[in-house]
Amino acid sequence: MSLMWSVKVVGLGVMALSLSLELLGWVFGRCRRRRTLNKVLFFPSKVSCVEHLFSQNSACSCFCPLPHGVETSFSCLLRHILSASSSLDLCVFSFSNMDLSRAVLLLHSKGVTIRVLSDKDYSAITGSQIGVLRKAGVCVRCDAGSVHMHHKFAVVDGRLLITGSLNWTLTAVQSNMENIIITEEAELVQPFIKEFNQIWALNDPALFYKR
Amino acid sequence: MSLMWSVKVVGLGVMALSLSLELLGWVFGRCRRRRTLNKVLFFPSKVSCVEHLFSQNSACSCFCPLPHGVETSFSCLLRHILSASSSLDLCVFSFSNMDLSRAVLLLHSKGVTIRVLSDKDYSAITGSQIGVLRKAGVCVRCDAGSVHMHHKFAVVDGRLLITGSLNWTLTAVQSNMENIIITEEAELVQPFIKEFNQIWALNDPALFYKR
Numbered sequence: 001m002s003l004m005w006s007v008k009v010v011g012l013g014v015m016a017l018s019l020s021l022e023l024l025g026w027v028f029g030r031c032r033r034r035r036t037l038n039k040v041l042f043f044p045s046k047v048s049c050v051e052h053l054f055s056q057n058s059a060c061s062c063f064c065p066l067p068h069g070v071e072t073s074f075s076c077l078l079r080h081i082l083s084a085s086s087s088l089d090l091c092v093f094s095f096s097n098m099d100l101s102r103a104v105l106l107l108h109s110k111g112v113t114i115r116v117l118s119d120k121d122y123s124a125i126t127g128s129q130i131g132v133l134r135k136a137g138v139c140v141r142c143d144a145g146s147v148h149m150h151h152k153f154a155v156v157d158g159r160l161l162i163t164g165s166l167n168w169t170l171t172a173v174q175s176n177m178e179n180i181i182i183t184e185e186a187e188l189v190q191p192f193i194k195e196f197n198q199i200w201a202l203n204d205p206a207l208f209y210k211r
Numbered sequence: 212m213s214l215m216w217s218v219k220v221v222g223l224g225v226m227a228l229s230l231s232l233e234l235l236g237w238v239f240g241r242c243r244r245r246r247t248l249n250k251v252l253f254f255p256s257k258v259s260c261v262e263h264l265f266s267q268n269s270a271c272s273c274f275c276p277l278p279h280g281v282e283t284s285f286s287c288l289l290r291h292i293l294s295a296s297s298s299l300d301l302c303v304f305s306f307s308n309m310d311l312s313r314a315v316l317l318l319h320s321k322g323v324t325i326r327v328l329s330d331k332d333y334s335a336i337t338g339s340q341i342g343v344l345r346k347a348g349v350c351v352r353c354d355a356g357s358v359h360m361h362h363k364f365a366v367v368d369g370r371l372l373i374t375g376s377l378n379w380t381l382t383a384v385q386s387n388m389e390n391i392i393i394t395e396e397a398e399l400v401q402p403f404i405k406e407f408n409q410i411w412a413l414n415d416p417a418l419f420y421k422r
Binding site for chain 1: 216219220223224227228230231234235238239249250251253255304354357358359360361362363364374375376377382383386387388389390392394396398399402403406410
């Protein structure tokens with residue numbers, strides 16, 4: 001009888017332990033968030049060859065005189081933009097950087113849904129890539145409602161926010177002191193998506209015909 | 212005997228339960244991070260009276276014609292800047308906003324350690340507050356090393372980052388489409404602190420005499 005009771009007590013203890021462990025596992029699973037990307041890039045960026053980022057073949061050989069195989073702020077920015085697989089919403093005051101324009105065109109050719117918002121005045125300056133994108137069939141709207149549409153942000157696949165002081169120009173990338181935040185924090189990404197959709201809707205050309 | 216064993220089993224069960232609960236509490240405590248501030252502000256901001264933010268007396272009465280008691284993007288920005296209790300590191304391309312200048316001067320008068328970095332060219336334009344701050348005894352350094360020192364960020368008490376597209380001008384606040392992120396995420400704050408210290412050191416006037 002005493003032995004049977006001892007077996008029962010041990011059995012109960014083991015059961016309590018296994019239940020506790022299971023509960024602990026569940027709690028850990030709930031608490032442990034997937035690691036959220038939070039990155040800061042500073043400019044001016046070192047200049048390096050970024051040809052491999054545009055190539056399907058990661059081991060592409062380029063014979064340009066720039067340093068190869070070097071990760072710079074700009075190559076990192078470009079890599080995150082080129083990571084878009086379904087959509088890219090771009091809201092940028094000044095856009096004249098040829099490599100960034102090439103990245104947008106490459107995504108467009110791959111079927112990624114692109115929407116570009118820019119400032120009306122700055123989209124018309126010499127070297128602006130806004131006209132180039134428009135001609136290639138990218139959806140572009142220019143804001144004329146405010147003094148300046150001074151944003152410089154992009155949302156990749158509705159989950160990754162790229163924002164900061166950096167306009168998409170060569171001077172900004174190679175000569176100025178600038179910063180960019182790349183983040184997946186939903187509390188930061190979601191307001192930018194909402195803002196983009198609002199400005200996009202405000203500048204719907206159909207509205208101008210109705211006015 | 213049987214009753215005694217039953218009591219022991221129940222006791223053991225209660226003990227196992229209490230231990231499990233204690234363990235659970237500990238695990239929850241470890242997993243639950245203190246809520247990290249992540250906020251986005253968009254501009255242009257509505258215009259409202261911000262006089263109460265400068266007053267010790269929160270119930271100060273102001274008779275200006277602007278709306279009172281309204282929380283706007285600008286009042287929120289101002290509130291976070293004025294929350295500085297030990298230090299404010301400010302790195303801004305263009306600084307001409309009188310209310311923001313007044314906030315910096317108020318913090319300076321309260322003994323908060325202020326360091327201001329600005330762009331050399333833009334610190335000399337009409338309406339710039341850089342000269343005003345310098346005259347008031349605030350530590351100011353102007354960067355002449357890059358084409359433009361185009362950052363627009365501030366770090367409050369070494370823990371709160373305020374950054375975005377917004378220059379500290381009246382046009383930016385009241386007329387442009389702009390954004391600001393206010394965050395305590397260490398992964399975002401720390402690189403900006405490092406960047407500030409680097410630019411600050413690079414523009415140490417003592418270095419110019421040695422050159």
